[in-house]
Amino acid sequence: LAAILASFAYWSELDIRYFPQLISENEIKLNGQPKEWPARIRPRGRLKLEQIEEISAKGPRLLHAPNLPLQVPEGGFVNLKPGLEHGQQAETWRVMITFLSPLRILQKRKRITPQTFNPGLFFGRLADRYNNFSKHFGTGAPDKNEPDYIKRKNASKKVICVRNTLKTRQVKRYKHHLNNYVPLDGLLGEVVFDNVDNSLLPLIKMGELLHAGKSITFGYGEYKVEHFAQT
Numbered sequence: 001l002a003a004i005l006a007s008f009a010y011w012s013e014l015d016i017r018y019f020p021q022l023i024s025e026n027e028i029k030l031n032g033q034p035k036e037w038p039a040r041i042r043p044r045g046r047l048k049l050e051q052i053e054e055i056s057a058k059g060p061r062l063l064h065a066p067n068l069p070l071q072v073p074e075g076g077f078v079n080l081k082p083g084l085e086h087g088q089q090a091e092t093w094r095v096m097i098t099f100l101s102p103l104r105i106l107q108k109r110k111r112i113t114p115q116t117f118n119p120g121l122f123f124g125r126l127a128d129r130y131n132n133f134s135k136h137f138g139t140g141a142p143d144k145n146e147p148d149y150i151k152r153k154n155a156s157k158k159v160i161c162v163r164n165t166l167k168t169r170q171v172k173r174y175k176h177h178l179n180n181y182v183p184l185d186g187l188l189g190e191v192v193f194d195n196v197d198n199s200l201l202p203l204i205k206m207g208e209l210l211h212a213g214k215s216i217t218f219g220y221g222e223y224k225v226e227h228f229a230q231t
Helices: 002-006 119-137 147-156 196-210
Strands: 051-055 059-064 092-103 161-165 167-175 180-197 223-230
Touching: 092 167, 092 196, 119 147, 119 196, 147 180, 147 196, 180 196, 196 223
Parallel strands: none
Antiparallel strands: 051 059, 092 180, 092 223, 161 180, 167 180
């Protein structure tokens, strides 16, 4: 979590608290559980940000703790425009991501191919993932009439894909009820998005935690943000 958040620590809205539906400060009391289990736990699937440290040759450096502002890490990889101070926000970004496990997205019941992949589908599935996760494990799905929700939806329609090296790859997954391995196709490779609005950056970073597309519970749809720069 530290590595994920620290690289984007120039912007406070990329704190995990930007998505309140995923966080709960409440705890559940456990009764009749094994002694080695904690007496109280948090609801399944909900997160609490405790602390972020930057680990380097100099040792750990505290970036965030409760009631403290998020600090800028030493040596981030953000490509800032000349004349733009740290903490200021650009209007749009170029973002490069690499899929680490097969991405599976269905459109009209058909699996998308490298040729039919487009930013609108990708960001739509990220939004669906966030909404479903919040509904089932958080405090409820966000209101679709919220300004932030509408802004992200409109911004996703303006994103363009300027590079696409995706290839269809087949991965075999074991199914217990069949007692056999079943092949599943998905997309692996790299994509570069241009004209990415600020409002979409938290959604992209969230996707690194929650993944995108179908078969997520089996590890599919994992990706990593490799680089982003102002445009």
